[in-house]
Amino acid sequence: MSPGGKTRVETRITRRFAALKEEGRSGFVTFLTAGDPDPDTALDILLGLPEAGADLIEIGVPFSDPMADGPAIQASSLRAIKAGMTLAKTLDAVRAFRVKDDDTPIVLMGYYNPIYIYGTEAFLVDAKEAGVDGFIVVDLPPEEEGEFCLPAVAACLNFIYLTAPTTDDERLPRVVENASGFVYFVSITGITGTKSADAGEVAGHVERIRKASGLPVAVGFGINTPEQAANIARVADAAVVGSALVKVITDNLDADGKAAPETAERVLVRVSELAEGVRNA
Amino acid sequence: MNKPNTYRGGVDEDGHFGIYGGRYVAETLMPLILAVEKAWNEARDDDDFWAEFHYQMKHYVGRPSPLYFASRLTEHLGGAKIYFKRDELNHTGAHKINNTIGQILLARRMGKGRIIAETGAGQHGVATATVCALFGLPCIVYMGATDVERQAPNVFRMKLLGAEVRPVTSGTGTLKDAMNEALRDWVSNVEDTFYIIGTVAGPHPYPTMVRDFQCIIGNEVREQLPEHEGEGRLPDSVVACLGGGSNAMGLFHPFLDDESVRIIGVEAGGHGLDTDAHCASLTGGRPGVLHGNRTYLLQTEEGQILDGHSISAGLDYPGIGPEHSWLRDTGRVEYVSVTDAEALEAFQLCTRMEGIIPALEPSHALAHVAKIAPDLPKDHVMVMNMCGRGDKDIFTVAKHLGVGVTEE
Numbered sequence: 001m002s003p004g005g006k007t008r009v010e011t012r013i014t015r016r017f018a019a020l021k022e023e024g025r026s027g028f029v030t031f032l033t034a035g036d037p038d039p040d041t042a043l044d045i046l047l048g049l050p051e052a053g054a055d056l057i058e059i060g061v062p063f064s065d066p067m068a069d070g071p072a073i074q075a076s077s078l079r080a081i082k083a084g085m086t087l088a089k090t091l092d093a094v095r096a097f098r099v100k101d102d103d104t105p106i107v108l109m110g111y112y113n114p115i116y117i118y119g120t121e122a123f124l125v126d127a128k129e130a131g132v133d134g135f136i137v138v139d140l141p142p143e144e145e146g147e148f149c150l151p152a153v154a155a156c157l158n159f160i161y162l163t164a165p166t167t168d169d170e171r172l173p174r175v176v177e178n179a180s181g182f183v184y185f186v187s188i189t190g191i192t193g194t195k196s197a198d199a200g201e202v203a204g205h206v207e208r209i210r211k212a213s214g215l216p217v218a219v220g221f222g223i224n225t226p227e228q229a230a231n232i233a234r235v236a237d238a239a240v241v242g243s244a245l246v247k248v249i250t251d252n253l254d255a256d257g258k259a260a261p262e263t264a265e266r267v268l269v270r271v272s273e274l275a276e277g278v279r280n281a
Numbered sequence: 282m283n284k285p286n287t288y289r290g291g292v293d294e295d296g297h298f299g300i301y302g303g304r305y306v307a308e309t310l311m312p313l314i315l316a317v318e319k320a321w322n323e324a325r326d327d328d329d330f331w332a333e334f335h336y337q338m339k340h341y342v343g344r345p346s347p348l349y350f351a352s353r354l355t356e357h358l359g360g361a362k363i364y365f366k367r368d369e370l371n372h373t374g375a376h377k378i379n380n381t382i383g384q385i386l387l388a389r390r391m392g393k394g395r396i397i398a399e400t401g402a403g404q405h406g407v408a409t410a411t412v413c414a415l416f417g418l419p420c421i422v423y424m425g426a427t428d429v430e431r432q433a434p435n436v437f438r439m440k441l442l443g444a445e446v447r448p449v450t451s452g453t454g455t456l457k458d459a460m461n462e463a464l465r466d467w468v469s470n471v472e473d474t475f476y477i478i479g480t481v482a483g484p485h486p487y488p489t490m491v492r493d494f495q496c497i498i499g500n501e502v503r504e505q506l507p508e509h510e511g512e513g514r515l516p517d518s519v520v521a522c523l524g525g526g527s528n529a530m531g532l533f534h535p536f537l538d539d540e541s542v543r544i545i546g547v548e549a550g551g552h553g554l555d556t557d558a559h560c561a562s563l564t565g566g567r568p569g570v571l572h573g574n575r576t577y578l579l580q581t582e583e584g585q586i587l588d589g590h591s592i593s594a595g596l597d598y599p600g601i602g603p604e605h606s607w608l609r610d611t612g613r614v615e616y617v618s619v620t621d622a623e624a625l626e627a628f629q630l631c632t633r634m635e636g637i638i639p640a641l642e643p644s645h646a647l648a649h650v651a652k653i654a655p656d657l658p659k660d661h662v663m664v665m666n667m668c669g670r671g672d673k674d675i676f677t678v679a680k681h682l683g684v685g686v687t688e689e
Contacts, residue, residue, distance in 0.1 A: 064585040065457060065571060067464045068307045074451050086583045112305060113570045117584030139305040139570065143295060164309035166471055171312060186309055190469040 009156050011133040012105035013181040016056055017216045017237065026233035027055035028278040029218055030271055031109065031242030033076040034059050034093055035085025037249055041259040042080070045267050046097055050104045052268040053275025056218075056238065058136065061090050061110030068138045070193040072243040075250065079257070087114045087123070091130040098131035107160060107181075109136040112148070120148045124155045134158030134181045142175050153180055160184050163209055165201075176213035182237065183213050188222040193243025197222035203235035210237075226277030233281035241274050288537035288613050292604075296485020299610065301603035304484040306573045309468045314573075317475075318486045320391045325493065330386065337382045338497060341415070342372045344379075346498075348505035348664070354634045361518070361657035363650060364509070365667040366502055366532065369640065375669035376498060376528045377408035381477055383494035385412040388475035395470065396420045398477045399463040401428055401456035401524075402594035403435025404669060405479030410444035420444040423462040425455040428594060435673065453588050456598050460572050480525025481602030484573030488602050495531025502664055503535055510662055517657075518543040521666040522646040523616075524560070524596035526605045528668035537613060546605065547649045549591035550618035560589030561618040562601040563609050576603040592621035592677065593641035595669070623648040625681055628671065640669030641677065 008014075020027045030049055035042050049057050062080040066073060094106055108127065115123050115137065127135075134157055140149055142161065149159040158181025166189060167175055176183055185205055187197035197219065206217045219232050220240030232239040248270045252263045296302050296318075304314055324330040338344040347367045355363045368376040381398075388396060396418050400406030406422040413420035422439055426448040429436055439446050452458035460483075467476045481491045499519075507514055519536055521529035523546045536542040551559035559565055562577040569578040571586055579587040579599040591597045608614040619627075624641055627648035631639050639647060646665050654663060671678075679686040 062585075065452065065461050067461050067572075068309075068468065070465075071451065078452070081585055088583075111570075113578075113580070113586070114584035116570055116575075117580070117582075138307050139573070141304065141306060141308050141311045143304045143311065162308040164307075164312075166309050166312045168312065175308065186307075189309055189471045191465045194469070 009153055009158055009180045011156070011158050011181065012103060013056065013107070013133045013158050016105050017182060020055065020237070026236060026278055026281060027218070027238035028053055028229065028275045029056045029058060029220070029238050029240040030054040030245060031058040031060055031220070031240060032245055033062055033073065033080050034090040035062060035080035035083055036076040036246070037079050037253060037257070037259045037263070038083040039085060039089060039093070041264055043093055043096060044264040046093060047100055048264065048268045049271060050101055052271040053279070054104065054271060056105045056107065058107045058109045058240065058242070059090060059094070061087055061108055061114055063111040063114060066111060068191055070191040070243060072193045072246045072250065076246045087118050091126055091132070094130040094132055105133045106131065107134045107136055108132055110138070112137050112139050115148060120151060124152055124157065128155060128157060132157065134160055136160045136162065136184060138162065142177065145178060150178060153178065162186055165189050165205065169208065172208065172212045176209065176215070179213050179215055182216040182218050183209050185209055185217055185219045185236070186221045187219050190221070192221050193224070195222050196224065196228060197232060199231035199235055202232060206236045226273050229274050230277040230281040233278040239278055245270060285611065288608065288611070289534060291489055292485060298604045298607035300568070301575050301606040302485055302488055303575055304573060305570050305575065306484050307468065309471065310464070313467065313471055314484050316391070320387060321486050321490050324387055324390055330390070333386055334383055338379070342378050342382065343370065344497065345501045345505065346370050348502060348509065350509055351635050354631065357634055358651060358654040360659065361654040361661035361663040362659070363654060364662065364664045365637070366498060366664055367667050368498060368528065369667045369670035373408050373411050374672065375404045375408070375640065376495060376531065377405045377479060378411065379497055379531070380479065380491050380494045380527060381405070381408040381412045384475070384477040384490070385416055385418070388477070389416060391475065393473060393475035394418060395474045396477055397423070397463050397466050397474055398479060399423045399456065399459040400479065401425070401459070401597055402673070403428070403432040403439065404595055406444070406446070407435055407438050407442070409477050410439040410442035413444060414442045421466065422446050423449050423459040423466070425459050426450045427454045428456065432594060455588055457586060457588070464572070480527040481530045481604060482525045482572060482574060482576065482600055488574065488604055491527055492530045492534055492604065495527050496534050498528065498531035498666060499533065499535030502532065506662070506664070514662065515539055515542055516664040517541065517661045518545060518663045520545045520547065520646050520650055520663060521668065522547045522596065522642045523601060523605065524549070524598050524642065525600070526602035528666050530602060530604060532666045533614060544614045545649065546614055546616045547646045548616060548618040549589070549593055549596035549645055550620040551590040553620055554618060558590035559618065560591045560596050560598065562599060563605060563616040564618050566599070568606065571600055574603045576606045577601050577609070592624060592681065593645065595640070595642045596645065617649055619645050619648040625678065627651055628678060637667065638671035639667055640671045641674045643668050
């Protein structure tokens with residue numbers, strides 16, 4: 001009997017991790033904020049991600065008060081909101097992506113309030129129809145899973161639970177009890193993009209999370225370079241890079257803070273470099 | 282909604298008041314929140330903890346604060362008998378210190394050596410910096426960059442008290458962003474840090490813990506009113522202003538199950554509820570999730586949080602304590618709003634009539650008292666919480682009255 005992860009839901013996520021296991025390598029996961037720096041540029045980037053080497057795509061849903069995020073993702077969220085991005089338009093972007101790509105898994109990552117305001121039932125129906133495979137909602141710990149996490153799994157989507165260095169062995173079984181798809185390990189005690197993960201420490205945590213959940217473990221929050229991504233890929237099932245990609249957008253805006261002709265291309269080049277780091281690990 | 286058996290039953294074991302409250306925080310913080318809850322549950326049942334709390338309340342804060350019959354104001358309004366609960370006479374000039382004393386005692390009990398806090402107008406920051414000086418603990422206060430500019434005297438006070446004030450430029454640089462930044466600090470310093478939240482909001486157990494510290498206000502009123510009005514006399518109404526809602530909860534909670542007591546909370550109406558410039562989350566917002574709890578919030582159609590506006594920086598928060606949201610929906614407490622202009626008028630009325638310069642926050646409560654008192658019978662006893670003194674506000678008031686006063 002495998003511990004944890006009672007509910008086995010098959011999605012593009014579970015299929016992709018199974019395929020990666022066959023290939024004998026770890027996955028590379030990108031995080032970018034929907035609609036950053038504007039909806040059109042963001043869609044160009046999104047459509048180019050699989051070819052650039054993203055095995056799984058996390059799309060950040062912009063929120064005015066991203067409490068777990070560092071300065072880079074905070075700024076990207078505010079840029080996107082200012083450019084008119086909403087949760088409904090995020091689903092439109094997923095629909096546009098699915099016309100071109102029906103295999104790469106998409107996880108929406110964000111905070112609960114926009115989903116709550118959209119209406120959880122309607123959102124699950126619309127997200128599934130749009131081609132979303134799973135959700136990471138930062139401010140929904142297992143203590144608050146009843147309203148959205150469990151219904152998501154019941155709707156045959158994955159809800160990805162976060163674990164942290166502060167999640168001790170006593171608490172861990174509760175956190176992964178209803179986990180599906182994969183488990184996300186927040187590799188630092190801190191906010192996104194502010195510290196660097198230590199691969200040695202991460203390895204121990206990944207091992208205990210795999211054991212408790214029986215699921216693949218993706219690691220994120222503190223990975224910035226191809227070398228770091230490679231180090232994490234050696235000990236985890238997937239490495240997630242977010243802030244470092246968002247910073248490429250920030251660094252390639254024109255004087256008015258608008259996208260430049262080369263913005264999307266620069267981001268995709270960085271994705272390729274990071275993906276290569278993971279593949280050669 | 283069915284009427285509950287008691288309005289004072291607290292929360293369910295997961296920290297919910299009906300659909301409100303809860304623990305909407307990232308997993309990194311969850312074990313820390315659970316540790317605070319465990320420590321608080323033990324402290325709450327420990328007589329020694331309360332003995333130390335009450336010792337500090339008496340000898341350091343200067344409690345009990347007087348319950349004062351405002352005779353000239355009563356005569357002027359010509360209706361209800363108006364009493365002020367004088368929490369503006371506390372050390373540091375507001376009710377905030379009731380809570381910071383309680384939380385720092387808990388932090389010490391937990392062996393935490395580093396204190397963080399958020400502040401808007403600076404009152405909670407000053408109250409936190411004060412207790413950190415008292416107990417010799419390092420103190421970091423997050424304050425929106427806009428507020429740092431607007432509230433220079435309080436920033437200097439905090440620095441004099443030994444605190445480090447970190448201006449917050451993220452988001453819109455106001456109180457909600459200061460709270461985001463304090464939560465980010467806590468996630469980044471999990472081992473040694475205790476977060477002293479300034480109001481009855483945030484993840485469980487903060488709303489109930491802060492309430493329990495502030496209940497000293499209402500409990501004293503219960504004991505003091507018979508001195509004026511005879512044995513067993515309860516107020517007919519109690520009135521308080523709300524930003525996050527801690528002074529109001531402290532006054533209201535001890536009276537929730539006394540059906541004869543009418544309870545009124547007054548929100549900051551800014552330029553009016555028909556404009557975008559107000560802070561009335563209960564009367565002009567809708568339920569959402571922010572800062573660890575579900576509660577009424579000012580937000581857009583898409584669930585993005587809005588900045589509030591009020592002449593009073595202490596009421597300038599887009600949320601409200603979750604227990605107030607529950608009390609609103611159950612109908613036990615009436616929530617109303619008054620505008621900047623009305624508060625400013627009440628500020629002047631009180632100053633001239635009673636020789637008490639109120640803070641702009643309780644000036645909102647006072648404005649509502651002035652609205653309803655004239656139509657109430659002369660034996661109606663009304664208690665309003667004078668939760669802060671107005672020295673900090675004289676420059677703001679001078680500006681609005683078009684009077685030149687320099688801070689030098």
